[in-house]
Amino acid sequence: MTADITLFVNPAAGRGRGVRAVGPAARVLRDAGYAVRTVLGTDAADALRRAREAVAGGAGALVAVGGDGLVSLALRAVAGTEVPLGVVAVGTGNDYARANGLPVRDPAAAARLIARSLKEDGGRPLDLGRTGDGTYFGTVLASGLDSRVNDRGNRMRLPVGGLRYDLALVAELAALRTVPYRLRLDDGPVREVEATLIAVGNGSSYGGGMRICPGARADDGLFDVTVVGPCRRGTLLRVFPRVYRGTHLSHPAVSVLRAARVTLEAPGATGYADGEPLGPLPVTAETVPGAVRLLGAR
Incomplete structure (x- = not known):
């Protein structure tokens, strides 16, 4: 070197x-x-x-x-x-x-x-997430509503910037639906979960400050898995602003799980990691402790 x-x-x-x-x-x-x-x-x-x-x-x-x-x-x-x-x-x-x-x-x-x-x-050694195809990510693997917003926003030519994704969110809320997931944590049993979205966090936030996994740490060898269960459109609109403060976890529709390896399956759902498309589910992600040395990290 x-x-x-x-x-x-x-x-x-x-x-x-x-x-x-x-x-x-x-x-x-x-x-x-x-x-x-x-x-x-x-x-x-x-x-x-x-x-x-x-x-x-x-x-x-x-x-x-x-x-x-x-x-x-x-x-x-x-x-x-x-x-x-x-x-x-x-x-x-x-x-x-x-x-x-x-x-x-x-x-x-x-x-x-x-x-x-x-x-x-x-540099400080930090964990990364890694999917089955070898793709590493540092922040969040998203699926469900948030990945559909990404899909729609990426298809839109106008407006430019973050507003495009705000409009994509409004459009997806109009067609709000739950996703039938099959979720497996580590070597545990497969869980059948109806959810609006599931986010797998190596880091705490995505989308420019949405703290979807506010307790996630990149030095503990574990993901924080935020599951937003079925909820009405009005409820989601009321809770959504709280995501920027990370206070949405107190809502009864939201739960957090922790695991070193997560497998998500869902029909018609797409995965995104660090805001970049992974392709259709299923996807398996695992933590890789100390995979990167980040200069200046606190």
């Missing part, structure tokens, strides 16, 4: 904030004595390939400059390696950075923290 740092950049993050963040972050890292190179990709697959090449080439650290989508790719590139990850969070949601106490939309502050952590502790 060398003193070279690879900046892994999404130029489209935060409507151009990714590009604008490169300069301040690179200056801070160079002033701290590190050589800095930049990696871009033509699309997600190309970007992931380039990030993995940088990791395999012995980069001193991979630093993701962008939002949660880019961080998700970066996690896949460094998971299980000795190369630590830095995050310069300049996207729209920045859930992974927020959950781990990292600066948001302050590239210079994030870079200072990365440089200090590289010199002092080399």
Whole structure:
């Protein structure tokens, strides 16, 4: 491993904030004595390939400059390696950075923290989730209502930004239905569960601050599994704002389970991890303790 740092950049993050963040972050890292190179990709697959090449080439650290989508790719590139990850969070949601106490939309502050952590502790070991196809995730695996909102939002061309998903939520609430899940935790029995959604949290939040799994910790080897049972549309509308504070867990329709391995099956349901599509259920996810060393994490 060398003193070279690879900046892994999404130029489209935060409507151009990714590009604008490169300069301040690179200056801070160079002033701290590190050589800095930049990696871009033509699309997600190309970007992931380039990030993995940088990791395999012995980069001193991979630093993701962008939002949660880019961080998700970066996690896949460094998971299980000795190369630590830095995050310069300049996207729209920045859930992974927020959950781990990292600066948001302050590239210079994030870079200072990365440089200090590289010199002092080399990063904090944190868990990741991993699905059966080998996809790693840092925040939440979503299914049910929240994945249908993602499906619909991704199909919409307008409006841009987070408002698109707010409108997608309104549309999905109009057609609210429960999903017949088959849920298995670790080596336990299969449970038949009617639920509005099930979220498997390695981290606490998704969707730009919705704390769907507020008690989830990325250092305990376990997922927090939030199950929202059947509820009326009006009830969901009243409870939904509480998700941003993480106080929805007190509602009788909500329960939390904990496990190191979770299998979800449901007809016609899609899974999303870190906001990225996994494809139709079934899906099995397991925790991988200490799979990433995150620079500057609290």
